[in-house]
Amino acid sequence: MRTTLDLPDPLFREVKIRAAEKGVSLKELLTSYVEKGLREPEAEARPVRSPLPTPRPANGRTIPSLTNARIEELLAQEDAERCQ
Numbered sequence: 001m002r003t004t005l006d007l008p009d010p011l012f013r014e015v016k017i018r019a020a021e022k023g024v025s026l027k028e029l030l031t032s033y034v035e036k037g038l039r040e041p042e043a044e045a046r047p048v049r050s051p052l053p054t055p056r057p058a059n060g061r062t063i064p065s066l067t068n069a070r071i072e073e074l075l076a077q078e079d080a081e082r083c084q
Contacts, residue, residue, distance in 0.1 A: 005030075015029065015030065
């Protein structure tokens with residue numbers, strides 16, 4: 001089947017160069033790209049995920065739960081200690 005593609009000039013030049021490098025016609029190269037894209041759609045659609053964090057062994061310490069008021073007190077204490 002015959003069709004028309006409207007490609008940006010830089011992309012067309014790149015595809016034409018690649019076809020020449022491989023020694024195939026533009027039609028053959030574009031056909032192979034379309035076939036490959038149709039065969040592997042899931043590979044491109046899957047999001048890339050980062051690995052899960054590795055859990056660290058417990059060291060027996062706990063992180064205290066602080067209220068905003070307690071945090072303000074601690075900051076005020078630090079400021080007072082610096083000024084002395």
